Amino acid sequence: MPKAMSYTKGSIIYFEGDTDDRVFILQKGHVVITTTDVETKLQTSEQIKQGEFFGVKSAIGHFPREETVMTLDEAVCISMSSLEFENLFSNNKQLIMKMLRVFSNQLRQIHKKTESVMNNNESFNQMDGLFGVAKAFYSDEKWQSCEDVCKIYLRLYPTEANNKELKEMLLKSNAYVKKGISSSTAAEEIAAVSGGGTSIKMFELPAFKRFQKTYENGQVIISEFERGETFYLIQSGNVQLxxxxxxxNKNLDILKPGEFFGEMAILDNTPRSATCVARGHVECLEFNKANFEMLITGNPQLALILLKIFCKRIYDQKRRLRILVISDPQARLADVFCMFNEMNPVTSTADRRRKFMVTESDIVHWSGLPAQTAKDELKRFVVSRKIEIYDTYIIVNNIADMQRIVESRSDQKK
Incomplete structure (x- = not known):
C-alpha cells in the first residue's frame, strides 16, 4: 500500500545505479534529480515539482536507477511499489496520456542526441530528409525499400515527379523488384530473422481483423520524415528500425512480435523519427491517429505495455549512445559485445566464453564506425584470438577481455 516517507534536508532518496522497484510522488518540499550526461560526462540537475512522479522508468522497466535524487529541504514523498503504480496508472486516463507523451519526448531527444554524436550535421526539411532516406536505400541496393520510399515521396510531393535523380532511383529499383530481387542480401536477411514469436492475445480477436496488414521482406512500413498518421503492433515477423x-542507414533496433512502432509521431505530432522495414514476412495491426487515444485509454493493459516499451527503448537507446561516444575504435567495438552480453545474461559467470547470434555486418552497424575501420579492428580481435567470426554468429572467447578494453580506453571523448 502506498505510504508517506519523510526526509530531512540533504537526504538521498536513491543513488544512480541502485536497483529499486519503488515509484515516488513528491508531496511536500523540494527534490532535485542529478543525472550524468552520456556524451559530456557532466552532471545536470532538474528540480521536481510537487505532485510529479519520479523513479518510474527504472521501477517498471526493472533497470538500475539512472539518476541520484536528493532533497533540498524537508520533504515528504508518497512511495509505492511498481505494481501499485501500474494499478494507479491503468485507471487514470489523464495520467496515461501525460506519461506516454513525456516518455515519447524523452526518446525523441535521445534520438536527436544520437544523430548529433554520429556527426549528422545536416539540417533537413521533411522533403530533403525523405529524399535522403530513398538515396540511402538505393546506395545499399535495398531495392524494395528504395522503391517504397520513392513512392511515399511522390505521394507527399507529387510536383517532384520530374526529378531526374528520383526517376532514376525509382526505375532501377522497380526493375529489380519485378525480377523478384528486393535487396542484394535478401536471402541473408530472411534467414537471420526466421522463427518469429507470439503476438499479444487480446489482439487475436476477430474484431481486430480489419486492422491487419501484411508486408514482405524489404517493404517499408513507415519512412523517416513522413508525417505520422498511423501506428502499428507486430503480430508476427520482425521489423528493422x-x-x-x-x-x-544505421540500424537502431529490431522489433519483435508484441511490440509497437510509429506511436511517437502520434503522441507528439511530429514527423517520423525512423524508418521501419519488414524483415521477412510481417503481419501487424495498423491503427490510426483518430482512434489512438480511445484504444489506449480503453485498454489499460495495452497502455501499460506501451509504457513499458517506452521504458525499455529509452534505456536501450541510452545504452547504445554510450557506445557511440567512445572515440577509440577497439573500445567501441568491445562495448558492442558488452552490450550484447548485457542483453543476453547467463546464469553462471564462471564461463566467460559467449556466443552471440550476430554477424560481422551487425557489429559494424551497432558500432557506428566507418565500415572498413570496424572490419579492420574486428580482424585485429580475430588475430589476437579474442573473437571468432562465423557466417551467422560470433564467439567472444572471454567477455572479461572486452570489459577491460572498454574500461581502459573509453574515457576518451569524441
Missing amino acids: TKCINES
Whole structure:
C-alpha cells in the first residue's frame, strides 16, 4: 500500500545505479534529480515539482536507477511499489496520456542526441530528409525499400515527379523488384530473422481483423520524415528500425512480435523519427491517429505495455549512445559485445566464453564506425584470438577481455 516517507534536508532518496522497484510522488518540499550526461560526462540537475512522479522508468522497466535524487529541504514523498503504480496508472486516463507523451519526448531527444554524436550535421526539411532516406536505400541496393520510399515521396510531393535523380532511383529499383530481387542480401536477411514469436492475445480477436496488414521482406512500413498518421503492433515477423545518418542507414533496433512502432509521431505530432522495414514476412495491426487515444485509454493493459516499451527503448537507446561516444575504435567495438552480453545474461559467470547470434555486418552497424575501420579492428580481435567470426554468429572467447578494453580506453571523448 502506498505510504508517506519523510526526509530531512540533504537526504538521498536513491543513488544512480541502485536497483529499486519503488515509484515516488513528491508531496511536500523540494527534490532535485542529478543525472550524468552520456556524451559530456557532466552532471545536470532538474528540480521536481510537487505532485510529479519520479523513479518510474527504472521501477517498471526493472533497470538500475539512472539518476541520484536528493532533497533540498524537508520533504515528504508518497512511495509505492511498481505494481501499485501500474494499478494507479491503468485507471487514470489523464495520467496515461501525460506519461506516454513525456516518455515519447524523452526518446525523441535521445534520438536527436544520437544523430548529433554520429556527426549528422545536416539540417533537413521533411522533403530533403525523405529524399535522403530513398538515396540511402538505393546506395545499399535495398531495392524494395528504395522503391517504397520513392513512392511515399511522390505521394507527399507529387510536383517532384520530374526529378531526374528520383526517376532514376525509382526505375532501377522497380526493375529489380519485378525480377523478384528486393535487396542484394535478401536471402541473408530472411534467414537471420526466421522463427518469429507470439503476438499479444487480446489482439487475436476477430474484431481486430480489419486492422491487419501484411508486408514482405524489404517493404517499408513507415519512412523517416513522413508525417505520422498511423501506428502499428507486430503480430508476427520482425521489423528493422533504421535512421538515415549522412546518407547512410544505421540500424537502431529490431522489433519483435508484441511490440509497437510509429506511436511517437502520434503522441507528439511530429514527423517520423525512423524508418521501419519488414524483415521477412510481417503481419501487424495498423491503427490510426483518430482512434489512438480511445484504444489506449480503453485498454489499460495495452497502455501499460506501451509504457513499458517506452521504458525499455529509452534505456536501450541510452545504452547504445554510450557506445557511440567512445572515440577509440577497439573500445567501441568491445562495448558492442558488452552490450550484447548485457542483453543476453547467463546464469553462471564462471564461463566467460559467449556466443552471440550476430554477424560481422551487425557489429559494424551497432558500432557506428566507418565500415572498413570496424572490419579492420574486428580482424585485429580475430588475430589476437579474442573473437571468432562465423557466417551467422560470433564467439567472444572471454567477455572479461572486452570489459577491460572498454574500461581502459573509453574515457576518451569524441
